[in-house]
Amino acid sequence: MSKGLPKRSEDYSQWYNELVKKADLAENSPVRGCMVIKPYGFAIWEKMQATLDKMFKDTGHRNAYFPIFIPKSYLSKEADHVEGFAKECAVVTHYRLKQAADGGGVVVDPEARLEEELIVRPTSETVIWSTYKNWIQSYRDLPLKLNQWANVVRWEMRTRLFLRTAEFLWQEGHTAHETEEEARQETLLMLQVYTDFVQDHMALPVIQGVKTESERFAGAVDTYCMETLMQDGKALQAGTSHFLGQNFAKAFDVKFAARDGGLDYVWGTSWGVSTRLMGALIMAHSDDSGLVLPPKLAPIQVVIVPIFKNQEQLEAISVVASGLIRQLNELGISVEYDDRDTYKPGWKFAEYELKGVPVRIAIGPRDLENNTAEVARRDTSEKQIVKQQEIGAKVKHLLADIQDSIYRKALKYRDQHITDVDSYEAFKSVLETKGGFVRAHWDGTANTEQRIKEETKATIRCIPLDQRQEPGTCIYSGEPSQQRVIFAKAY
């Protein structure tokens, strides 16, 4: 059965939007720019959360929870920060409604105006550093390495499910350190934790780099990022890790008694990934038939579909299926058995393809006779007949192979879409025809960066970390340059 998904080659954007809805991942809510994350989509996010949360704890972080509201005056305490966030925030001005005088519903009670407006957090540096001030007195209180899982709100004007929504879910780590060096190490450690997660679990290769000044987090000294490439040749920033220097410590007067007896400002970092990762996951691997999920993040890793003409056949197949489920569960593999008689097998096959279930097992009457089952992998659609007693080992191997295989496919695509150019003409031509990451020399000025962005819509994604110095000349200005940077059109 066709699920009516547009083809990627015809309309990639529409394909994504439809896929998110038809695969039951998310939908727009009645509240402008806010999404509803549906159970199947949320189950994927829960797997991401659980994995990341363990990685954070394994690297010495603990969870906490800070208020959703930020007093307006707090935002202003760090000059760049307010500049970056004041333009798109939800402002709470009142704390009560009352019946309208005309009886037509409720209105804001003008008597209940807040003395100081509250901002729904767009990010929590300000409220957290105002708290750290009370928690940090001495070097003995450092490092302080906390994380919170929370919702945040940024009043985006143009929204897209998962990729850019007014409210989104995320985690935000906020750490405080004794020395600059330790804070810088933390920043890079978390960049690496994110990289490991995105590559090993989402099966998506990343380029690690540092942002230019104009793309930096508002209030950071340095913003490190991971850049991924989608199938339409556009880049997607998958996560960021910020070295905050002493900016927030100074804004909130957070000092500590140092080992040498002096009084120093604390060094800070912050880092976050969000439900935006869901967008990356969906776009990275999926095809015209639907989602392709990496087995490590698939809520259902294996679906078993019985093929039967009558109740007697179904019962015989169900006996076999329950044996297979036991085999698979013992290996820690999650299985769903879909024995509904309200849908035909063909419909079910299309449904689980759409939902990206990595492995499908079909059992029909002939399999009963032969003690076999048909095993199909979602990523390549390959099928094979497998002896029932070998299903566990076979599927376990297959899941590992799919995880590896979709990573290698994405890596190959990514590597084929990194192009070095040495002239502005070639730059524009690659962007228009091939897309992807374009490595080019840049003179290091915000002016050139801005002009290129205006003329081509490409931005500097990052100055890659893993790259040798290579003198050259800026493709735009002809001025000297020390190394290539990575440009792309981006989500």
Added chain:
Amino acid sequence: MSKGLPKRSEDYSQWYNELVKKADLAENSPVRGCMVIKPYGFAIWEKMQATLDKMFKDTGHRNAYFPIFIPKSYLSKEADHVEGFAKECAVVTHYRLKQAADGGGVVVDPEARLEEELIVRPTSETVIWSTYKNWIQSYRDLPLKLNQWANVVRWEMRTRLFLRTAEFLWQEGHTAHETEEEARQETLLMLQVYTDFVQDHMALPVIQGVKTESERFAGAVDTYCMETLMQDGKALQAGTSHFLGQNFAKAFDVKFAARDGGLDYVWGTSWGVSTRLMGALIMAHSDDSGLVLPPKLAPIQVVIVPIFKNQEQLEAISVVASGLIRQLNELGISVEYDDRDTYKPGWKFAEYELKGVPVRIAIGPRDLENNTAEVARRDTSEKQIVKQQEIGAKVKHLLADIQDSIYRKALKYRDQHITDVDSYEAFKSVLETKGGFVRAHWDGTANTEQRIKEETKATIRCIPLDQRQEPGTCIYSGEPSQQRVIFAKAY
């Protein structure tokens, strides 16, 4: 070392406030009525969450996420609902700040006024039922059994850490059913799930009951609850499960094609527990030395404290400790080894007492000679010397015994504080002297309920489910009554 905690007998309220802060559970934030949940407090909440989440999934529920904002007009669609929540809500009226003309920080941009104000969700029935309208067409789409973990805001005027805060964390289940009977079963199922959690994990006995009309959730047909008793004789409502009838289906026009071909309104339930449970947990078992945590919810179940005079002794003890840690970890017991030399053993003992760690193991030089360790339980302070090779089995048994023992202690206290009274004089006297739950006859009118509340501050906590009919006369009005109800002063 004294941690400077007030005694319960002197000032129970102050004891609670100080305990929450000194045990590093939570503190007030700079935002009025909102709390910061500190890492140790949050670790307990995470254990609660994980346990409940598994119980919800085991009973067929799935998680999803709905927007934090509710359009103002949605609140009004269910008449009782808006009545209950309009008076204490955070209202978002603008979506942008701008630089003040005088350069002094940022101000709300009057140009960025929302056409319709948004309410920060106090609970999500309205936004969820407006979504369910699109998800439910036929009986085949039912039941729909979803839960979300979220933050909610109710603008409480008098707040207390965990017990009553403007923002709190909770889960809210929202289910939709084909028949009244099925929805009623779900309501009671979730009441039982909560009961099992509170009794088996929090070690706190509950009374299950149904609320009177005046204490009912705004928009519910029936509100079921669990009532617990704190050590000061005041009741605390630990969770509620609501049978919503067709109220929200009618308010949001959610109909389904029934099996018989007709078109019916959907039947609903909702149910929730919140970080208020943390307040109950803290108050239920703790003593003048600090927290007493049930082992099932303790982030650290065992702490090992070395007692040493020099580095050589510490090293020898650390070898023994790592063996014990291995033994305990293999049994799934969480252990912390505190080998800091910046604090003395006495200080550490007091610290882990304050934090409610159920079992403390101390190892000193004499234990090295004898292959023993000193094992102390937090709840009774009993100590014993145990052979090192028996530590695992001993501690495992001890943790189970503590869990059981603090439940029995709370049960005994609770049962001793249920008093039957048959006159208003006796009623007032019990409330003033003994406190606790008072079982009395009530005439069933809101008027009597209100007067008793005004005169004594006691409210009807519930009409207990597990109680025989027993005709009598109302202690206040002398009118006839069919059964006793449970009164108490409450948090």
